[in-house]
Amino acid sequence: MDIKQALTALHTKIKAIPHKGSRASYIPELSHVDPNKFGVFLAHLDGNGCGVGDYQEPFSIQSIAKVLSTTLAYKLGGESIWSRVGVEPSGTAFNSLLQLESDLGIPRNPFINSGAMVICDILISTLENPKEDFLAFVKTISNNKSLKYSTHIAESEKDVGFRNIALCNLIKSFDNLDNSPEEVLDFYFNLCSLEMTCEEAARLFLYLANDGLALDQKTQILTLSQSKRINALMQTCGFYDESGEFSFKVGLPGKSGVGGGILAILPEKFAILVWSPRLNDKGNSYKGMLFLEEFTTLTEQSIF
Amino acid sequence: MDIKQALTALHTKIKAIPHKGSRASYIPELSHVDPNKFGVFLAHLDGNGCGVGDYQEPFSIQSIAKVLSTTLAYKLGGESIWSRVGVEPSGTAFNSLLQLESDLGIPRNPFINSGAMVICDILISTLENPKEDFLAFVKTISNNKSLKYSTHIAESEKDVGFRNIALCNLIKSFDNLDNSPEEVLDFYFNLCSLEMTCEEAARLFLYLANDGLALDQKTQILTLSQSKRINALMQTCGFYDESGEFSFKVGLPGKSGVGGGILAILPEKFAILVWSPRLNDKGNSYKGMLFLEEFTTLTEQSIF
Amino acid sequence: MDIKQALTALHTKIKAIPHKGSRASYIPELSHVDPNKFGVFLAHLDGNGCGVGDYQEPFSIQSIAKVLSTTLAYKLGGESIWSRVGVEPSGTAFNSLLQLESDLGIPRNPFINSGAMVICDILISTLENPKEDFLAFVKTISNNKSLKYSTHIAESEKDVGFRNIALCNLIKSFDNLDNSPEEVLDFYFNLCSLEMTCEEAARLFLYLANDGLALDQKTQILTLSQSKRINALMQTCGFYDESGEFSFKVGLPGKSGVGGGILAILPEKFAILVWSPRLNDKGNSYKGMLFLEEFTTLTEQSIF
Amino acid sequence: MDIKQALTALHTKIKAIPHKGSRASYIPELSHVDPNKFGVFLAHLDGNGCGVGDYQEPFSIQSIAKVLSTTLAYKLGGESIWSRVGVEPSGTAFNSLLQLESDLGIPRNPFINSGAMVICDILISTLENPKEDFLAFVKTISNNKSLKYSTHIAESEKDVGFRNIALCNLIKSFDNLDNSPEEVLDFYFNLCSLEMTCEEAARLFLYLANDGLALDQKTQILTLSQSKRINALMQTCGFYDESGEFSFKVGLPGKSGVGGGILAILPEKFAILVWSPRLNDKGNSYKGMLFLEEFTTLTEQSIF
Numbered sequence A, B, C, D: 001m002d003i004k005q006a007l008t009a010l011h012t013k014i015k016a017i018p019h020k021g022s023r024a025s026y027i028p029e030l031s032h033v034d035p036n037k038f039g040v041f042l043a044h045l046d047g048n049g050c051g052v053g054d055y056q057e058p059f060s061i062q063s064i065a066k067v068l069s070t071t072l073a074y075k076l077g078g079e080s081i082w083s084r085v086g087v088e089p090s091g092t093a094f095n096s097l098l099q100l101e102s103d104l105g106i107p108r109n110p111f112i113n114s115g116a117m118v119i120c121d122i123l124i125s126t127l128e129n130p131k132e133d134f135l136a137f138v139k140t141i142s143n144n145k146s147l148k149y150s151t152h153i154a155e156s157e158k159d160v161g162f163r164n165i166a167l168c169n170l171i172k173s174f175d176n177l178d179n180s181p182e183e184v185l186d187f188y189f190n191l192c193s194l195e196m197t198c199e200e201a202a203r204l205f206l207y208l209a210n211d212g213l214a215l216d217q218k219t220q221i222l223t224l225s226q227s228k229r230i231n232a233l234m235q236t237c238g239f240y241d242e243s244g245e246f247s248f249k250v251g252l253p254g255k256s257g258v259g260g261g262i263l264a265i266l267p268e269k270f271a272i273l274v275w276s277p278r279l280n281d282k283g284n285s286y287k288g289m290l291f292l293e294e295f296t297t298l299t300e301q302s303i304f
Helices: A003-016 A028-032 A062-083 A093-102 A113-126 A130-140 A151-160 A162-173 A181-191 A198-208 A224-237 A240-249 A286-299 B003-016 B028-032 B062-083 B093-102 B113-126 B130-140 B151-160 B162-173 B181-191 B198-208 B224-237 B240-249 B286-299 C003-016 C028-032 C062-083 C093-102 C113-126 C130-140 C151-160 C162-173 C181-191 C198-208 C224-237 C240-249 C286-299 D003-016 D028-032 D062-083 D093-102 D113-126 D130-140 D151-160 D162-173 D181-191 D198-208 D224-237 D240-249 D286-299
Strands: A039-044 A049-053 A254-256 A261-266 A270-275 B039-044 B049-053 B254-256 B261-266 B270-275 C039-044 C049-053 C254-256 C261-266 C270-275 D039-044 D049-053 D254-256 D261-266 D270-275
Touching: A003 A039, A003 A049, A003 A286, A028 A151, A039 A198, A049 A198, A062 A113, A062 A130, A062 A181, A062 A198, A062 A224, A062 A254, A062 A261, A093 A113, A093 A162, A093 D093, A113 A130, A113 A162, A113 A181, A130 A181, A151 A181, A162 A181, A162 D162, A198 A224, A198 A261, A198 A270, A224 A240, A224 A254, A224 B224, A224 B240, A240 A254, A240 A286, A240 B224, A261 A286, A270 A286, B003 B039, B003 B049, B003 B286, B028 B151, B039 B198, B049 B198, B062 B113, B062 B130, B062 B181, B062 B198, B062 B224, B062 B254, B062 B261, B093 B113, B093 B162, B093 C093, B113 B130, B113 B162, B113 B181, B130 B181, B151 B181, B162 B181, B162 C162, B198 B224, B198 B261, B198 B270, B224 B240, B224 B254, B240 B254, B240 B286, B261 B286, B270 B286, C003 C039, C003 C049, C003 C286, C028 C151, C039 C198, C049 C198, C062 C113, C062 C130, C062 C181, C062 C198, C062 C224, C062 C254, C062 C261, C093 C113, C093 C162, C113 C130, C113 C162, C113 C181, C130 C181, C151 C181, C162 C181, C198 C224, C198 C261, C198 C270, C224 C240, C224 C254, C224 D224, C224 D240, C240 C254, C240 C286, C240 D224, C261 C286, C270 C286, D003 D039, D003 D049, D003 D286, D028 D151, D039 D198, D049 D198, D062 D113, D062 D130, D062 D181, D062 D198, D062 D224, D062 D254, D062 D261, D093 D113, D093 D162, D113 D130, D113 D162, D113 D181, D130 D181, D151 D181, D162 D181, D198 D224, D198 D261, D198 D270, D224 D240, D224 D254, D240 D254, D240 D286, D261 D286, D270 D286
Parallel strands: none
Antiparallel strands: A039 A049, A039 A270, A254 A261, A261 A270, B039 B049, B039 B270, B254 B261, B261 B270, C039 C049, C039 C270, C254 C261, C261 C270, D039 D049, D039 D270, D254 D261, D261 D270
């Protein structure tokens, strides 16, 4: 079956399914997004791509951006960063604080909030102008030269982010932050505020399907081994306490965000980005999960 | 590079590395095994294969057998079994009992002890003569028609398995066992007592590299989708609280046992079995982990 | 106000309050008890006493018996027993198994199930004929020479006691039991099966109001210091995760049982036993708690 | 034996015991205190009192001040405050954050840090000028009209109080604070910075030995019932995860602070304050605990 046809057919089918779940309501700005938005874009390694639905509309990629911060920290710091943050799945949300305590302040992986904060701390200590330099890095591997942080979303998160403030101070109390919790949280909330379209995001993350090589086929963003390892991390840790479920049903490395976006990678083939704002009770896009499950079943394309 | 050469070179290199860790001592019988044993066998889908070192010597496959019990339960029970046991990684060993409590007796996945017990319970309820029928199933997909349970290893585990008895009774207290803890534990300890050589085991598990099809290319042991899902489960849950590490460094779905064996699968290509009895502090074979990491780095073969 | 009048007035008032809660249903035998039973007996140090309601009817004292086993183990073993079991409250039921793990198998106190099992283990190792000798000890300090274990209640608990079996094996796995879990559980279930009337129990426990001296004023059951310490333990640990609440509202050291009995002690003054089978959601007698709260408020008698 | 003689003899004896433990080092200011200070003052209900050693030297009472904040909140808010904070012991420090999560942001009791923060929040919402009004309240029941917050200690705690900031924000995330975490923490750190002498503190807390009545015998600070209940809370929750141990060995309601002070109350009799800066590994004064244990053993005065 033709990919374009498959995407269109599935988009139509799943759009018709009654919505379940609701938008992330704890971040005020996200609760204003039209919950019926539904876009998909698949970017091929050969430069081609195809989109369906609202794939050209910018949305808040939220935690998907943690793949970018981890990429830059890994690129700059090499294997040394794994002494500050682990590579293991975290089990349940339920015991996140307990786990941080029993692990003496070393977060389980860079994709849970605590781990992403430690990555932010590493970047702050490494970059001269952290927020500007990180943005510049993302722009170089993106087609979107006008990319910028969404100040109102970052502020919106800050106002209600008591749990994140708690996490960040707990890590600091274990001496696993070099910078102040305020600086780390400021970077963290800005990182999560990035907005782009399904198409921009799918193309941006193609380097993970391309052994670390940028779209231009010239810039080596990550080494082959590093690129595979980021995929491995997404496979085991990309969906909080639904990581096993996604791996089980979809069979691709991926990363979700509470804005309703899901990124998935088929190494050597493509990157795909699905966006639908309503979340299931694990905080992942309800229709996004469904779409990707049916897509890999239909096309029989998975890493397994 | 030729596979045979790669295996031999790595075997020589890693054999020379000073041993770390020690044999599983809590099961008396396992502490009698020669700790310097070191065997590898790689079985190709085309029927070829090659081995190095002690690959023709039988060893206790222990938890690797949980892949077989899960396979048979999945084959017989279909998706319904996932209401009794989850598909999520478990985080740390540290909180296993807590997790079972907060999850109301539903183990996180079929590869941790509690989950394997629930799978045993399902098989006991489904099979007429559980232990005999399960053994017959394994024989039909194996070249080893003389396979049998190792009574002295099973008894050896029973005598000291207070923690497993605790786990099993805790699951029962949550009403997630249909049979008595005694029956479930008897099946469980026998399951873990299976012995085979690296070659036998690598060939036995080839169905997971072969989309669920047996070696004879005729018997469909699992459907394509089921086979991929077992691989996905091994990817996220195959190495207890070192599952992320294995995925990160080796990049293949796999399963370890405290006997020192590690199984890994490259879908559509091969199954490999490494055996070296000394364990690291997470309970996985120290040299087995090392061998597979270097092997996939050298051959650039991983699912990512 | 006269004590007899106070008891009668409160008994009438609280009997009229609509029942809340239900009998312990997990022990089949206890669910057959008439839920409307309601008895109180207060025994004075001077030998006098007065009862109201069903105070002459035998009931299953259940965990109240743990005060007796702790008394005998303390008497025989002295302070050394506190290396095997702690003297701290346990926080919530919720984390009991986790706590036992983090405390490496040393139960928090002798009144939670795990701690009572360790006390049973100590008695089994110390006494020649544990069950007989313990019963003989209780008879010597009791007026009830016909006291015996209730076999059908002990058996009833054994049949459904999966969680207790789990706890006991977990302690054994930490090497904090000298005897087999089967022996310990057998003693434990028999201990909890003792039956007596409110009057018998109140008189039996008078030694705790009498600085350790038996009713006959001759036998020193515990030393002064030991007796005070058992009271202190009841004060902080006697009511599972409602110990603080009882201390806060009633202000007396005490111990409850799932049979619906509650013992409370006013040092140098009296022992009181209230029995009403319906339990609140913490597993303590609903009307028993209410009665004692109002009783100490009315009589302004508490240790504080 | 005469009380004065007893105090002096014990002070001499315990002063000679080699020091164990060390000063609270996480609060920089406290690590400058002379670790050999050792003072005791016992204040009788009849107005008499006697002191030994450094009983007239001001020290930081730290968490002992939580008894004062709880007293004022209870006086002003009545029983309603117990819907915001519990009356149960907390088990171990180990699971404090986990417990707060499982209890949905309701701290276990007003004497652990999280509970004291909720009490501060209640006072901030109730008082017009919280810090000034609270100080005025303490002055009215104290002989020390020059009492003031120690700004340098409060600041010293703020600078390193990452764990307390984490706790406070976690409570806020559960919606159990009406005011901002910054305001609550500012009050909290000031509360804990109060300094007074053993004599001042012992006399100040006499109302808890006096059924809630102030020293002047005219002002009812708390009702009889409230006063008993504060004592009950100290008995079960006054010493973090050593509350059971203190109750067991000393047998009096009390409260400790990391400045090395310990308050204990014998209802209807006296209040005693011991101060020695070196702490045991539970965070309670090493010699303070020892002194009080020997004192109640010697004088046979306990509530049990």
